[in-house]
């Protein structure tokens with residue numbers, strides 16, 4: 006049963022005149038990379054995450070890659086990674102010559118289940134994800150193992166009053182178009198540690214410590230983010246509070262409309278603030294519902310991936326939480342321009358397809 010109305014979009018960045026004006030300034034200046042917009046964007050992001058340093062890079066994956074490299078672990082060292090996450094979280098660990106040790110997630114929070122983390126002699130790091138913007142339960146993590154935050158979707162989220170991205174040795178952000186602040190593609194590493202920040206700065210720029218005289222103590226990569234893209238992010242970072250309030254209102258709007266349905270609604274723990282990167286519910290019969298929503302013009306999507314179901318991460322044991330969430334998670338349309346009418350339409354359509 007198709008719908009003649011335009012589709013309800015899953016995501017749509019809220020960009021306009023302000024972003025155009027910032028980009029125009031860059032083009033007119035002729036300084037397209039390593040210029041003042043990078044510094045300005047980094048200062049804004051550091052302020053939001055309440056840390057000393059933010060280093061802009063080309064993607065959230067690049068941020069994770071550099072942050073893992075900057076931890077300077079030994080080949081074969083083990084890094085704890087949740088079994089349900091975007092694969093980049095584990096991929097950067099494996100590509101850095103380390104061992105991603107998958108740990109199951111809590112089927113309700115969708116975040117890593119701290120009770121399932123086993124600290125062994127080679128466990129060096131927990132790569133904790135605030136999935137879809139929900140802060141993970143830091144207080145339940147084992148003592149003595151440093152935390153690196155995959156805060157790809159958690160800009161603006163807060164754990165017990167503290168900004169996500171500033172909770173561990175470093176945080177990794179993404180500015181992909183489905184994130185609250187987007188640069189098209191982009192990311193950042195956030196940290197309070199001066200030496201860590203210096204190393205990431207070096208690693209994102211080929212390994213240069215200085216150009217004059219040339220000093221390259223380590224081989225590295227080019228993961229620099231251009232001034233053009235930083236310019237796109239600046240106006241959004243400036244109005245993050247406004248964007249976050251909008252997403253919180255949309256989440257509350259879905260919450261009211263869906264409360265009577267047999268679905269698990271997303272939320273943060275009491276005292277925490279959800280970042281609302283996505284609005285991901287859980288329900289039975291997800292594949293059928295997803296298909297039926299799409300047929301009716303609702304651009305829903307699965308949540309993210311169960312790594313043990315992917316070829317790269319098979320044979321690490323049983324992960325019932327990750328499997329259950331992978332089969333049940335459903336991302337509903339969620340972006341700043343979503344209207345009340347569209348919230349109604351998504352919710353009514355969901356109810357209709359739940360009870361055919």
Ligand SMILES: Cc1ncc(COP(=O)(O)O)c(C=O)c1O
Pocket residue numbers: 064065066067090091093094134136155157158178179180181191192
């Ligand atoms: C949890 C998580 N980590 C890492 C990434 C990778 O970010 P990017 O797409 O900017 O490389 C994503 C992207 O969606 C993500 O959701």
